[in-house]
Amino acid sequence: MQLVRRFVIVLWSCGPDRPGGAQSAAAPFVYALAARALDYEVEMHFTGSAVRWLLVGEAERAYTDAARTKTVLDFISEAHSAGVRLYACAMALAQHRRGEALLAEVAGLAGAATVIDAAARGAHTLVF
Secondary structure: OOOOOEEEEEEOOOOOOOOOHHHHHHHHHHHHHHHHHOOOEEEEEEOHHHHHHHEOOOHHHOEOOOOOOOEHHHHHHHHHHHOOEEEEEHHHHHHHOOOOOEOOOEEEEEOHHHHHHHHHOOOEEEEO
């Protein structure tokens, strides 16, 4: 049996409207970067209010640590540079977008069917 070298990471419970949302958002990025360092293909899917991290103006003002050394946007940029593909949930955008543009790092739109298909094909799936 061949090992599937793909991770799909879903962010839904760590949006900017949640208490500690920015600090909680750091963990999925750490896992994504670790998987890339191990040469896995990695996608991050942002759903619920977490989709707001992918909108211009949100992630750059949200610090992930008490010392205020790194923002969610820093993690987004780092993940994108490492080859992680970032996807916004179309349904979540319809609910949480207020006219803002998507960040340039966003690879496109996806939805639940995309994640289910990836899992059915053997992708490792993590949900935060």
